[in-house]
Amino acid sequence: MGYFITFEGIEGCGKTTQIKLLAEHLRAAGRRVTQTREPGGCAIADQIRSILLDADNRAMLPHTELLLYAAARAQHVGEVVKPALDEGGVVVCDRFTDATIAYQSNGRGIDREIVDTLNTLACRGVRPDLTVLIDCEPVQGLERARRRIDTSSGPREERFELEALAFHQRVRDGYLALAAGEPHRFLIVDGSDTIERIATAIARQVVSRMEEQHHAVR
Template sequence: MFITLEGIEGSGKTTQIQTMARWLTAAGRECLTTREPGGTSIGGQIRSVLLHPDNSDLAPTAELLLYVADRVQHLETIVRPALAAGKVVVCDRYFDATLVYQGYARGLNRDMIRQLHQLACKGLTPDLTLLLDLDPEDGLARAWRRIDSDRAHAMESRFEKETLLFHQRVRAGYLDLARREPRRFAIIDAAVDPQAVAAQIETVLSAYFQPRSDGAD
Protein backbone atom coordinates (compact mmCIF):
# COMPACT_ATOMS: atom_id res chain seq x y z
CA MET A 1 0.00 0.00 0.00
CA PHE A 2 1.27 3.46 -0.93
CA ILE A 3 0.39 6.25 1.53
CA THR A 4 1.38 9.89 1.14
CA LEU A 5 1.35 12.85 3.50
CA GLU A 6 0.72 16.32 2.09
CA GLY A 7 0.36 19.79 3.53
CA ILE A 8 1.80 23.28 3.68
CA GLU A 9 5.01 24.18 5.49
CA GLY A 10 4.69 23.71 9.23
CA SER A 11 1.80 21.25 9.04
CA GLY A 12 3.70 18.58 10.98
CA LYS A 13 4.26 15.91 8.34
CA THR A 14 7.76 15.02 9.55
CA THR A 15 6.49 14.42 13.08
CA GLN A 16 3.48 12.40 12.01
CA ILE A 17 5.27 10.13 9.55
CA GLN A 18 7.30 8.65 12.40
CA THR A 19 4.18 8.15 14.51
CA MET A 20 2.52 6.43 11.56
CA ALA A 21 5.48 4.09 11.12
CA ARG A 22 5.24 3.00 14.76
CA TRP A 23 1.47 2.45 14.43
CA LEU A 24 1.85 0.39 11.26
CA THR A 25 4.61 -1.71 12.80
CA ALA A 26 2.36 -2.39 15.79
CA ALA A 27 -0.34 -3.42 13.31
CA GLY A 28 2.03 -6.05 11.98
CA ARG A 29 2.91 -4.32 8.72
CA GLU A 30 6.43 -3.83 7.40
CA CYS A 31 6.72 -0.11 6.75
CA LEU A 32 9.12 2.05 4.78
CA THR A 33 9.13 5.82 5.33
CA THR A 34 10.62 8.16 2.76
CA ARG A 35 10.30 11.68 1.41
CA GLU A 36 10.33 13.87 -1.66
CA PRO A 37 12.47 15.54 -2.63
CA GLY A 38 15.55 13.77 -1.30
CA GLY A 39 14.53 10.18 -0.70
CA THR A 40 17.65 8.90 -2.48
CA SER A 41 21.31 9.96 -2.49
CA ILE A 42 20.89 11.54 -5.93
CA GLY A 43 17.61 13.08 -4.79
CA GLY A 44 19.41 14.61 -1.83
CA GLN A 45 21.58 16.58 -4.24
CA ILE A 46 18.51 17.71 -6.16
CA ARG A 47 16.83 18.68 -2.87
CA SER A 48 19.74 20.95 -1.98
CA VAL A 49 19.16 22.88 -5.21
CA LEU A 50 15.38 23.04 -4.88
CA LEU A 51 15.22 24.18 -1.27
CA HIS A 52 18.30 26.35 -0.84
CA PRO A 53 17.22 29.94 -0.11
CA ASP A 54 19.85 31.40 -2.44
CA ASN A 55 18.10 29.85 -5.46
CA SER A 56 15.18 32.28 -5.50
CA ASP A 57 15.62 32.86 -9.24
CA LEU A 58 15.01 29.20 -10.17
CA ALA A 59 12.63 29.24 -13.14
CA PRO A 60 9.27 27.50 -12.43
CA THR A 61 9.66 25.04 -15.31
CA ALA A 62 13.21 24.18 -14.24
CA GLU A 63 11.88 23.70 -10.70
CA LEU A 64 9.19 21.37 -12.02
CA LEU A 65 11.64 19.26 -13.99
CA LEU A 66 13.98 18.92 -11.01
CA TYR A 67 11.07 17.59 -8.95
CA VAL A 68 10.21 15.12 -11.70
CA ALA A 69 13.84 13.96 -11.94
CA ASP A 70 13.93 13.41 -8.17
CA ARG A 71 10.65 11.48 -8.35
CA VAL A 72 11.72 9.16 -11.16
CA GLN A 73 14.88 8.20 -9.26
CA HIS A 74 12.88 7.77 -6.06
CA LEU A 75 10.21 5.59 -7.62
CA GLU A 76 12.61 3.35 -9.50
CA THR A 77 15.07 2.74 -6.65
CA ILE A 78 12.98 3.04 -3.47
CA VAL A 79 9.19 3.11 -3.83
CA ARG A 80 8.41 0.51 -6.48
CA PRO A 81 10.82 -2.12 -5.10
CA ALA A 82 9.35 -1.69 -1.60
CA LEU A 83 5.78 -1.98 -2.88
CA ALA A 84 6.71 -5.06 -4.87
CA ALA A 85 8.10 -6.59 -1.68
CA GLY A 86 4.74 -6.11 0.05
CA LYS A 87 5.78 -3.21 2.26
CA VAL A 88 3.61 -0.25 3.22
CA VAL A 89 5.35 2.84 1.83
CA VAL A 90 4.66 6.14 3.60
CA CYS A 91 6.02 9.15 1.72
CA ASP A 92 6.32 12.76 2.91
CA ARG A 93 5.10 14.61 -0.22
CA TYR A 94 4.54 13.21 -3.69
CA PHE A 95 2.87 14.22 -6.97
CA ASP A 96 0.08 16.22 -5.32
CA ALA A 97 2.73 18.58 -3.93
CA THR A 98 4.06 19.19 -7.44
CA LEU A 99 0.57 19.84 -8.74
CA VAL A 100 -0.24 22.42 -6.06
CA TYR A 101 3.14 24.14 -5.70
CA GLN A 102 4.11 24.32 -9.37
CA GLY A 103 0.56 24.26 -10.78
CA TYR A 104 -1.90 26.01 -8.48
CA ALA A 105 0.68 28.32 -6.85
CA ARG A 106 3.29 28.92 -9.59
CA GLY A 107 0.72 28.94 -12.38
CA LEU A 108 2.18 26.22 -14.62
CA ASN A 109 -0.35 24.34 -16.72
CA ARG A 110 -1.80 21.59 -14.54
CA ASP A 111 -2.71 19.32 -17.44
CA MET A 112 0.91 19.51 -18.60
CA ILE A 113 2.10 18.55 -15.09
CA ARG A 114 -0.26 15.56 -15.07
CA GLN A 115 0.90 14.46 -18.53
CA LEU A 116 4.53 14.74 -17.43
CA HIS A 117 3.78 12.60 -14.37
CA GLN A 118 2.10 9.99 -16.57
CA LEU A 119 5.00 9.94 -18.99
CA ALA A 120 7.90 9.98 -16.52
CA CYS A 121 6.39 8.16 -13.54
CA LYS A 122 3.80 5.95 -15.27
CA GLY A 123 1.10 7.75 -13.30
CA LEU A 124 1.64 5.89 -10.02
CA THR A 125 -1.10 7.11 -7.65
CA PRO A 126 -1.17 6.70 -3.85
CA ASP A 127 -3.80 4.43 -2.32
CA LEU A 128 -4.33 6.95 0.48
CA THR A 129 -3.31 10.58 0.89
CA LEU A 130 -3.46 12.29 4.27
CA LEU A 131 -3.76 16.05 3.89
CA LEU A 132 -2.60 17.84 7.05
CA ASP A 133 -4.61 21.03 6.70
CA LEU A 134 -3.57 24.22 8.45
CA ASP A 135 -3.97 27.98 8.05
CA PRO A 136 -0.88 29.22 6.15
CA GLU A 137 -0.13 31.96 8.68
CA ASP A 138 0.00 29.40 11.48
CA GLY A 139 2.02 26.98 9.39
CA LEU A 140 4.60 29.58 8.43
CA ALA A 141 4.92 30.71 12.06
CA ARG A 142 5.68 27.12 13.05
CA ALA A 143 8.10 26.68 10.16
CA TRP A 144 10.05 29.84 10.98
CA ARG A 145 10.39 28.86 14.64
CA ARG A 146 12.00 25.65 13.42
CA ILE A 147 14.22 27.47 10.93
CA ASP A 148 15.38 30.01 13.53
CA SER A 149 16.45 27.21 15.88
CA ASP A 150 18.11 24.87 13.37
CA ARG A 151 20.74 25.79 10.77
CA ALA A 152 19.95 22.68 8.69
CA HIS A 153 16.36 23.85 8.24
CA ALA A 154 17.58 27.37 7.48
CA MET A 155 19.46 25.94 4.50
CA GLU A 156 16.15 24.57 3.14
CA SER A 157 13.98 27.64 3.54
CA ARG A 158 13.37 28.74 -0.06
CA PHE A 159 9.65 28.01 0.03
CA GLU A 160 9.13 29.50 3.48
CA LYS A 161 10.38 32.78 1.98
CA GLU A 162 7.53 32.84 -0.53
CA THR A 163 4.67 35.28 0.05
CA LEU A 164 1.67 34.47 2.21
CA LEU A 165 -0.47 34.61 -0.96
CA PHE A 166 1.68 31.84 -2.47
CA HIS A 167 1.05 29.59 0.54
CA GLN A 168 -2.65 30.42 0.49
CA ARG A 169 -2.74 29.22 -3.11
CA VAL A 170 -0.95 26.03 -2.07
CA ARG A 171 -3.53 25.34 0.62
CA ALA A 172 -6.42 26.12 -1.73
CA GLY A 173 -4.90 23.77 -4.29
CA TYR A 174 -4.65 20.94 -1.80
CA LEU A 175 -8.24 21.42 -0.68
CA ASP A 176 -9.41 21.46 -4.30
CA LEU A 177 -7.63 18.16 -4.99
CA ALA A 178 -9.17 16.65 -1.85
CA ARG A 179 -12.61 17.76 -2.99
CA ARG A 180 -12.07 16.19 -6.41
CA GLU A 181 -10.76 12.87 -5.02
CA PRO A 182 -12.59 12.27 -1.72
CA ARG A 183 -12.00 8.51 -1.80
CA ARG A 184 -8.23 8.93 -1.83
CA PHE A 185 -7.84 11.99 0.40
CA ALA A 186 -8.45 12.23 4.14
CA ILE A 187 -8.29 15.76 5.51
CA ILE A 188 -6.62 15.98 8.93
CA ASP A 189 -6.98 19.04 11.16
CA ALA A 190 -3.32 19.96 11.74
CA ALA A 191 -4.11 23.01 13.89
CA VAL A 192 -4.44 20.89 17.04
CA ASP A 193 -1.61 19.41 19.12
CA PRO A 194 0.49 16.57 17.65
CA GLN A 195 -1.19 13.89 19.77
CA ALA A 196 -4.62 14.93 18.52
CA VAL A 197 -3.34 14.95 14.93
CA ALA A 198 -1.94 11.44 15.43
CA ALA A 199 -5.29 10.26 16.80
CA GLN A 200 -7.07 11.49 13.66
CA ILE A 201 -4.55 9.72 11.45
CA GLU A 202 -4.84 6.49 13.42
CA THR A 203 -8.61 6.58 12.97
CA VAL A 204 -8.14 6.77 9.20
CA LEU A 205 -5.51 4.03 9.19
CA SER A 206 -7.77 1.75 11.23
CA ALA A 207 -10.11 1.56 8.26
CA TYR A 208 -7.29 -0.05 6.26
CA PHE A 209 -5.30 -1.98 8.86
CA GLN A 210 -6.33 -3.98 11.92
CA PRO A 211 -3.94 -3.17 14.81
CA ARG A 212 -2.37 -6.15 16.52
CA SER A 213 -3.81 -6.75 20.00
CA ASP A 214 -1.54 -6.73 23.06
CA GLY A 215 0.18 -10.05 23.58
CA ALA A 216 -0.33 -11.19 19.99
CA ASP A 217 2.48 -13.05 18.27
Protein backbone atom coordinates (compact mmCIF):
# COMPACT_ATOMS: atom_id res chain seq x y z
CA MET A 1 0.00 0.00 0.00
CA GLY A 2 1.43 3.36 -1.03
CA TYR A 3 1.87 6.51 1.01
CA PHE A 4 1.18 9.96 -0.42
CA ILE A 5 2.90 13.03 1.05
CA THR A 6 2.29 16.55 -0.24
CA PHE A 7 4.26 19.73 0.55
CA GLU A 8 2.50 23.07 0.76
CA GLY A 9 3.24 26.68 1.64
CA ILE A 10 3.75 30.07 0.01
CA GLU A 11 6.50 30.84 -2.50
CA GLY A 12 9.96 30.62 -0.96
CA CYS A 13 8.89 28.84 2.25
CA GLY A 14 11.28 25.97 1.43
CA LYS A 15 9.16 23.24 -0.20
CA THR A 16 11.57 22.28 -2.99
CA THR A 17 14.52 22.30 -0.57
CA GLN A 18 12.78 20.10 1.99
CA ILE A 19 11.13 17.67 -0.41
CA LYS A 20 14.51 16.80 -1.86
CA LEU A 21 15.96 16.17 1.61
CA LEU A 22 12.97 14.03 2.64
CA ALA A 23 13.14 11.97 -0.56
CA GLU A 24 16.86 11.34 0.06
CA HIS A 25 16.15 10.37 3.68
CA LEU A 26 13.40 7.91 2.72
CA ARG A 27 15.47 6.39 -0.10
CA ALA A 28 18.39 5.90 2.29
CA ALA A 29 15.95 4.04 4.55
CA GLY A 30 15.15 1.67 1.68
CA ARG A 31 11.83 3.14 0.51
CA ARG A 32 10.80 3.36 -3.11
CA VAL A 33 10.17 7.09 -3.59
CA THR A 34 8.62 9.00 -6.48
CA GLN A 35 9.45 12.72 -6.19
CA THR A 36 7.17 14.92 -8.26
CA ARG A 37 5.62 18.40 -8.41
CA GLU A 38 2.57 20.36 -9.46
CA PRO A 39 1.72 21.91 -11.74
CA GLY A 40 3.62 19.43 -13.90
CA GLY A 41 5.16 16.08 -13.07
CA CYS A 42 4.75 14.57 -16.56
CA ALA A 43 5.18 15.82 -20.14
CA ILE A 44 1.63 17.05 -20.78
CA ALA A 45 1.27 18.65 -17.35
CA ASP A 46 4.70 20.31 -17.72
CA GLN A 47 3.46 22.00 -20.88
CA ILE A 48 0.49 23.34 -18.92
CA ARG A 49 2.91 24.44 -16.15
CA SER A 50 4.81 26.68 -18.51
CA ILE A 51 1.59 28.51 -19.45
CA LEU A 52 0.58 28.88 -15.79
CA LEU A 53 3.88 30.26 -14.48
CA ASP A 54 4.86 32.46 -17.45
CA ALA A 55 5.07 36.04 -16.16
CA ASP A 56 4.07 37.29 -19.63
CA ASN A 57 0.60 35.78 -19.16
CA ARG A 58 -0.63 38.73 -17.12
CA ALA A 59 -4.03 38.60 -18.87
CA MET A 60 -4.89 35.14 -17.54
CA LEU A 61 -8.32 35.09 -15.89
CA PRO A 62 -8.83 33.33 -12.53
CA HIS A 63 -11.13 30.68 -14.05
CA THR A 64 -8.68 29.94 -16.85
CA GLU A 65 -5.99 29.47 -14.23
CA LEU A 66 -8.18 27.14 -12.16
CA LEU A 67 -9.09 24.98 -15.16
CA LEU A 68 -5.46 24.71 -16.26
CA TYR A 69 -4.45 23.53 -12.77
CA ALA A 70 -7.24 20.96 -12.83
CA ALA A 71 -6.24 19.74 -16.29
CA ALA A 72 -2.59 19.40 -15.29
CA ARG A 73 -3.57 17.57 -12.09
CA ALA A 74 -5.89 15.11 -13.85
CA GLN A 75 -3.04 14.06 -16.14
CA HIS A 76 -0.43 13.95 -13.37
CA VAL A 77 -2.57 11.90 -10.98
CA GLY A 78 -3.56 9.44 -13.69
CA GLU A 79 -0.13 9.08 -15.24
CA VAL A 80 2.23 9.36 -12.23
CA VAL A 81 0.72 9.54 -8.73
CA LYS A 82 -1.90 6.79 -8.85
CA PRO A 83 0.29 4.18 -10.59
CA ALA A 84 3.14 4.78 -8.10
CA LEU A 85 0.80 4.47 -5.11
CA ASP A 86 -0.81 1.35 -6.58
CA GLU A 87 2.64 -0.23 -6.75
CA GLY A 88 3.12 0.46 -3.04
CA GLY A 89 5.61 3.32 -3.33
CA VAL A 90 5.91 6.57 -1.42
CA VAL A 91 4.98 9.60 -3.51
CA VAL A 92 6.21 13.04 -2.41
CA CYS A 93 4.63 15.89 -4.33
CA ASP A 94 5.55 19.58 -4.31
CA ARG A 95 2.09 21.26 -4.06
CA PHE A 96 -1.27 19.54 -4.63
CA THR A 97 -5.01 20.15 -4.06
CA ASP A 98 -4.53 22.38 -0.99
CA ALA A 99 -2.55 24.82 -3.13
CA THR A 100 -5.53 25.18 -5.46
CA ILE A 101 -7.79 25.98 -2.50
CA ALA A 102 -5.31 28.44 -0.94
CA TYR A 103 -4.36 30.24 -4.20
CA GLN A 104 -7.47 30.07 -6.35
CA SER A 105 -10.12 30.27 -3.61
CA ASN A 106 -8.51 32.21 -0.73
CA GLY A 107 -6.12 34.13 -3.01
CA ARG A 108 -8.22 34.80 -6.11
CA GLY A 109 -11.66 34.62 -4.51
CA ILE A 110 -13.14 31.77 -6.57
CA ASP A 111 -16.04 30.00 -4.87
CA ARG A 112 -14.68 27.18 -2.68
CA GLU A 113 -17.28 24.68 -3.94
CA ILE A 114 -16.14 25.11 -7.54
CA VAL A 115 -12.51 24.54 -6.52
CA ASP A 116 -13.47 21.45 -4.50
CA THR A 117 -15.44 20.03 -7.43
CA LEU A 118 -12.49 20.41 -9.80
CA ASN A 119 -10.09 18.90 -7.26
CA THR A 120 -12.41 15.90 -6.91
CA LEU A 121 -12.65 15.52 -10.68
CA ALA A 122 -8.87 15.67 -11.13
CA CYS A 123 -7.98 13.32 -8.25
CA ARG A 124 -10.50 10.50 -8.65
CA GLY A 125 -10.14 9.35 -5.07
CA VAL A 126 -6.42 9.96 -4.62
CA ARG A 127 -5.88 11.90 -1.39
CA PRO A 128 -2.73 12.89 0.52
CA ASP A 129 -2.04 10.72 3.59
CA LEU A 130 0.08 13.50 5.02
CA THR A 131 0.50 17.16 4.08
CA VAL A 132 3.55 19.09 5.29
CA LEU A 133 2.72 22.79 5.54
CA ILE A 134 5.85 24.92 5.78
CA ASP A 135 4.48 28.05 7.36
CA CYS A 136 6.30 31.26 6.57
CA GLU A 137 5.81 35.04 6.68
CA PRO A 138 5.11 36.28 3.11
CA VAL A 139 7.85 38.93 3.40
CA GLN A 140 10.45 36.28 4.20
CA GLY A 141 9.22 33.75 1.64
CA LEU A 142 9.05 36.27 -1.20
CA GLU A 143 12.49 37.61 -0.37
CA ARG A 144 13.91 34.06 -0.65
CA ALA A 145 11.93 33.32 -3.83
CA ARG A 146 13.16 36.51 -5.51
CA ARG A 147 16.74 35.71 -4.66
CA ARG A 148 16.28 32.22 -6.15
CA ILE A 149 14.71 33.57 -9.37
CA ASP A 150 17.42 36.21 -9.79
CA THR A 151 20.23 33.67 -9.42
CA SER A 152 18.81 30.74 -11.45
CA SER A 153 19.33 30.36 -15.15
CA GLY A 154 16.10 28.44 -15.95
CA PRO A 155 12.76 29.90 -17.14
CA ARG A 156 11.51 32.80 -15.01
CA GLU A 157 8.55 31.07 -13.35
CA GLU A 158 7.50 34.11 -11.42
CA ARG A 159 3.87 34.96 -12.22
CA PHE A 160 2.82 34.31 -8.61
CA GLU A 161 5.89 35.92 -7.04
CA LEU A 162 4.83 39.16 -8.70
CA GLU A 163 1.49 39.24 -6.83
CA ALA A 164 0.97 41.78 -4.04
CA LEU A 165 1.86 40.92 -0.47
CA ALA A 166 -1.83 40.95 0.51
CA PHE A 167 -2.45 38.09 -1.94
CA HIS A 168 0.25 35.95 -0.32
CA GLN A 169 -1.10 36.79 3.12
CA ARG A 170 -4.54 35.46 2.07
CA VAL A 171 -2.87 32.32 0.69
CA ARG A 172 -0.96 31.77 3.95
CA ASP A 173 -4.13 32.27 6.01
CA GLY A 174 -5.97 29.86 3.70
CA TYR A 175 -3.34 27.19 4.28
CA LEU A 176 -3.48 27.68 8.06
CA ALA A 177 -7.27 27.37 8.00
CA LEU A 178 -7.04 24.12 6.01
CA ALA A 179 -4.52 22.74 8.52
CA ALA A 180 -6.73 23.73 11.46
CA GLY A 181 -9.66 21.93 9.84
CA GLU A 182 -7.72 18.68 9.28
CA PRO A 183 -5.12 18.50 12.06
CA HIS A 184 -4.58 14.79 11.60
CA ARG A 185 -3.59 15.09 7.93
CA PHE A 186 -1.42 18.20 8.32
CA LEU A 187 2.02 18.64 9.82
CA ILE A 188 2.86 22.34 10.26
CA VAL A 189 6.54 23.27 10.47
CA ASP A 190 8.08 26.70 11.08
CA GLY A 191 9.67 27.83 7.81
CA SER A 192 11.80 30.50 9.54
CA ASP A 193 13.90 27.80 11.22
CA THR A 194 17.14 26.51 9.65
CA ILE A 195 17.01 24.11 6.70
CA GLU A 196 18.62 21.34 8.78
CA ARG A 197 16.25 21.65 11.74
CA ILE A 198 13.17 21.71 9.53
CA ALA A 199 14.42 18.62 7.68
CA THR A 200 15.00 16.74 10.93
CA ALA A 201 11.53 17.60 12.22
CA ILE A 202 9.86 16.55 8.97
CA ALA A 203 11.78 13.26 8.71
CA ARG A 204 10.96 12.29 12.29
CA GLN A 205 7.24 13.01 11.88
CA VAL A 206 6.95 11.38 8.47
CA VAL A 207 8.56 8.15 9.62
CA SER A 208 6.41 7.95 12.74
CA ARG A 209 3.20 8.62 10.81
CA MET A 210 4.05 6.04 8.17
CA GLU A 211 4.61 3.47 10.91
CA GLU A 212 1.30 4.48 12.52
CA GLN A 213 -0.51 3.85 9.24
CA HIS A 214 1.28 0.55 8.76
CA HIS A 215 0.14 -0.68 12.19
CA ALA A 216 -3.39 0.61 11.67
CA VAL A 217 -3.68 -1.48 8.50
CA ARG A 218 -2.39 -4.69 10.08
